[in-house]
Structures are given as structure tokens and as C-alpha cells.
Amino acid sequence: MPALRPSPLAEQAAAQIEERIRSGEWPVGGKLPGEVALAKELGVGRSTVREALRTLAAAGMVHARQGSGVFVTADRPSAGDDWATRLRAAELAHIYEVRTMVEVQAARLAAERRTAADLAAVDAALAARRAAGGAKDADFVEADIALHTAIVAAAHNPVLDDLFAQFAPILREHLVELVGLFGLREGDPNQGYDTHAELVRALHAGDPAEAGRVLAAELEATRARLLAS
Structure with a gap:
């Protein structure tokens, strides 16, 4: 996967993660790779990955479980006037x-x-x-x-x-x-x-x-x- 470039990095990271969820690479109910692994794959820092995951969480696509990691909860953002x-x-x-x-x-x-x-x-x-x-x-x-x-x-x-x-x-x-x-x-x-x-x-x-x-x-x-x- 090519490294991301500005700007803004967090939005690009969220878009790539969403695309891979939609493709089924990371299916609903499955666990995403850890922050370090995602940062390496996307070519960004861990803070950028965290912001991207927060964006996807707010859209209802992922959910962080304390001590367990981040899990996929939907394959597309919540519909409607979000x-x-x-x-x-x-x-x-x-x-x-x-x-x-x-x-x-x-x-x-x-x-x-x-x-x-x-x-x-x-x-x-x-x-x-x-x-x-x-x-x-x-x-x-x-x-x-x-x-x-x-x-x-x-x-x-x-x-x-x-x-x-x-x-x-x-x-x-x-x-x-x-x-x-x-x-x-x-x-x-x-x-x-x-x-x-x-x-x-x-x-x-x-x-x-x-x-x-x-x-x-x-x-x-x-x-x-x-x-x-």
C-alpha cells in the first residue's frame, strides 16, 4: 500500500481503512490491526491513526473495546443526515x-x-x-x-x-x-x-x-x- 501524503492525513487514513472494511478485508465483527501495524501500513504516525479511528467510530463503523482492541461494527457509515x-x-x-x-x-x-x-x-x-x-x-x-x-x-x-x-x-x-x-x-x-x-x-x-x-x-x-x- 502506498504511504499517505498530506493533506489532511487523518481523513486519508480513515478513507483507506473504510475502503478495506468495505472490501471485506476487515469484516464486520473482526478486529483491526493494532495502531502500530496500521501506522506502518498507512505510512503515518500513531496519532493520525487514532484520529482516523475516532472518525470511523463516530460514523458507527468501528468500536474500541478497552484492553481488547478496535473491532469492525459496520461496513459503511451510518446513513442519513449525520x-x-x-x-x-x-x-x-x-x-x-x-x-x-x-x-x-x-x-x-x-x-x-x-x-x-x-x-x-x-x-x-x-x-x-x-x-x-x-x-x-x-x-x-x-x-x-x-x-x-x-x-x-x-x-x-x-x-x-x-x-x-x-x-x-x-x-x-x-x-x-x-x-x-x-x-x-x-x-x-x-x-x-x-x-x-x-x-x-x-x-x-x-x-x-x-x-x-x-x-x-x-x-x-x-x-x-x-x-x-
């Missing part, structure tokens, strides 16, 4: 209102529940976001979403994981447009780095109130910009 379809039809300002509800609580929980491994993953994602300052807008947004994904994962709440997995692809699409539309990186290729670093420090300090405050202010600033445009 959550992802409704998100794509919604106004971005409304999406940001709900995103704030989800992510601010996730940040608070992450500050309480984060493990050493979670902090290492968040630190690595923050460093990758900073390194993407010299990259094109799409790659910068990809790095930003990866950081937020790592923070949500540190909350250790699978429902929040699934909710954010539904938001991520839509956010990615819109954020690439917004960065260009508002010129957000003009004069500051690492736009928002200081705020994100402050958020990560709050996680390290185990300060839920501060983590929630910093992220709420960051997301509200973007929502206000959207409403004013």
Missing part, C-alpha cells in the same frame, strides 16, 4: 460556539487527568506547531489541529474524543480559508503560539481553571472575528 453533514451545513460562528463548549471542558479535564505520556505528546505537538511556522497555511493548520487533538486526548474521555474527531475535518477546511482570508499569519507565521504555550503550561501545572480560561479566550477571539467579518 452529525458531520450537519456540521458542514452550519455557520462557522455556530460551530465555534459548540467547539468552545467541547474543547474548554476537555482542557479542564486534561489539566486534571493528564499523564506523563500525555504531557510528552502535548509538548511534541506544540513543538511541531512552532516548527510549522515556516510552512504553508494548510500544514500550519494541520499542526494546530494536532495540538488540540492531543489536548482533548489527555482528557481521557472517549465521548469528547469522538466529538472532536467530528469537528476536526470541518475545522481544518475552514481554518485554512480563515488564515488566508484574515491574513492571520502576516507578520507572525506562528500566530497564536504564545497563547498555546500558555495553555500547555497550565496543563503541566495541573490548573483546570487556567487551562479553561486560556482556551476560552483564544476561541472567543476567533468567534468574535468571524462575527465582525
Whole structure:
């Protein structure tokens, strides 16, 4: 299988896994290969595989069983006007209102529940976001979403994981447009780095109130910009 290429990797990974489920290679009721094996086959990192699996779980195609692995539950996404379809039809300002509800609580929980491994993953994602300052807008947004994904994962709440997995692809699409539309990186290729670093420090300090405050202010600033445009 050829390695995947940007962008975005998680969506491509989810599409390839879905295709192989549909083909019967991984039948309903069967167990998917582990994260390490999937990452190697798809040519992506384990965090990308996790995001792809969360997307498929939200679509009702797979289900993770604690301590047992991820199992196939359907050979196609749930039919009808699903959550992802409704998100794509919604106004971005409304999406940001709900995103704030989800992510601010996730940040608070992450500050309480984060493990050493979670902090290492968040630190690595923050460093990758900073390194993407010299990259094109799409790659910068990809790095930003990866950081937020790592923070949500540190909350250790699978429902929040699934909710954010539904938001991520839509956010990615819109954020690439917004960065260009508002010129957000003009004069500051690492736009928002200081705020994100402050958020990560709050996680390290185990300060839920501060983590929630910093992220709420960051997301509200973007929502206000959207409403004013």
C-alpha cells in the first residue's frame, strides 16, 4: 500500500481503512490491526491513526473495546443526515460556539487527568506547531489541529474524543480559508503560539481553571472575528 501524503492525513487514513472494511478485508465483527501495524501500513504516525479511528467510530463503523482492541461494527457509515453533514451545513460562528463548549471542558479535564505520556505528546505537538511556522497555511493548520487533538486526548474521555474527531475535518477546511482570508499569519507565521504555550503550561501545572480560561479566550477571539467579518 502506498504511504499517505498530506493533506489532511487523518481523513486519508480513515478513507483507506473504510475502503478495506468495505472490501471485506476487515469484516464486520473482526478486529483491526493494532495502531502500530496500521501506522506502518498507512505510512503515518500513531496519532493520525487514532484520529482516523475516532472518525470511523463516530460514523458507527468501528468500536474500541478497552484492553481488547478496535473491532469492525459496520461496513459503511451510518446513513442519513449525520452529525458531520450537519456540521458542514452550519455557520462557522455556530460551530465555534459548540467547539468552545467541547474543547474548554476537555482542557479542564486534561489539566486534571493528564499523564506523563500525555504531557510528552502535548509538548511534541506544540513543538511541531512552532516548527510549522515556516510552512504553508494548510500544514500550519494541520499542526494546530494536532495540538488540540492531543489536548482533548489527555482528557481521557472517549465521548469528547469522538466529538472532536467530528469537528476536526470541518475545522481544518475552514481554518485554512480563515488564515488566508484574515491574513492571520502576516507578520507572525506562528500566530497564536504564545497563547498555546500558555495553555500547555497550565496543563503541566495541573490548573483546570487556567487551562479553561486560556482556551476560552483564544476561541472567543476567533468567534468574535468571524462575527465582525
